[in-house]
Amino acid sequence: MAMSSLPPVLHDSSHLLTSIIITNSPALSKAKGILMNTFEWFEASILAALNKDRVIKNLPPILPIGPLEPYHVPHDDGGDQYRSWLENQPAKSVVYISFGSRTAMSRDQTRELEKGLEKTGWGFFWVLKTSKVDKDDQEDAEHFLNESFLEKTKDKGLVIKGWVEQQEILGHPAIGGFLSHCGWNSVMEGALHGVPMLAWPQHGDQRLNAQVMEDAGLGLWERNWDWGPNSIVKGEDIEKKIVELMTDEKLRGRAKKVRDEAKKAVGRGGSSDMVIRELVNFLTISF
Incomplete structure (x- = not known):
């Protein structure tokens, strides 16, 4: 990751967005997982680094459930x-x-x-x-x-x-x-x-x-x-x-x-489909 690719505001610790991130980020360690709009094949090495190598201490697993499709409510959109x-x-x-x-x-x-x-x-x-x-x-x-x-x-x-x-x-x-x-x-x-x-x-x-x-x-x-x-x-x-x-x-x-x-990821038995099913099963057992 090149430093030049980081959002410029993150170079300024006094910026409002940066200060909010710094303040709130520790709360992530209390989560059981983080749902992300991505899929395993698309970011395999990144997900492996985060989920298997645990490059960040106490980071919960990243759960790829994408690509997500929007829910469309029928309306006259002028299109x-x-x-x-x-x-x-x-x-x-x-x-x-x-x-x-x-x-x-x-x-x-x-x-x-x-x-x-x-x-x-x-x-x-x-x-x-x-x-x-x-x-x-x-x-x-x-x-x-x-x-x-x-x-x-x-x-x-x-x-x-x-x-x-x-x-x-x-x-x-x-x-x-x-x-x-x-x-x-x-x-x-x-x-x-x-x-x-x-x-x-x-x-x-x-x-x-x-x-x-x-x-x-x-x-x-x-x-x-x-x-x-x-x-x-x-x-x-x-x-x-x-x-x-x-x-x-x-x-x-x-x-x-x-x-x-x-399409394979979101299809029946695909990587994202399986993550969602496992999540539903976990929530069912937990509650």
Whole structure:
């Protein structure tokens, strides 16, 4: 683990989040186990280090029960526009772009991403977020993006602002790649659907997640794309990595392997399925 991959706030013991972690972490030793949204095959060496070598004294066992799928309550989510658009795209022809619900890209970086997408020649589905807090996200996509970009890409791209059903999108046959901040839920969703990922960590634990994702064979991580608001990745570099993401057949094969292992883990008798059954049995006996 590189020191540069640790969340920056953890280097500051006076930071509120860090102080909370320091204060609360000792309580973990009182737990019987820690449920984690991951699966044995995906992080075998890490789980072995924690569970067998016991690298941390008094840490309870990590219990992998993922990849977890969200429980969907039927409702009108306004997704008819992007669903119909996806249905009209060729298989594996669209790169899905999302940086999560708490990451807003700067206008300068957005311009460079526009340049990269325009030059790739691939279709794209971009979930655009312009502020960290949803209620402050007032501008329409048309007002935030370059008019010339929207005009040149109107036949091959779709830009959405607002909530989307990411699991549904990643499972669509049209999606051939996923440009992601590498939040852990996104990593697990990408794994479950076997969508090759291009990691672009922004903050928090996302560099660590990108390393795990790359080691598992699910995708690519360009380490020179620094995180944080002060670094700008150029459009030509974005173009190059997206083309690699969408054309590397060996990568696609590795991602398919990840998908197969993920589905095996949550299937009947799989590693995650067995952990849940053992947990239920333990709780039944205990109570």
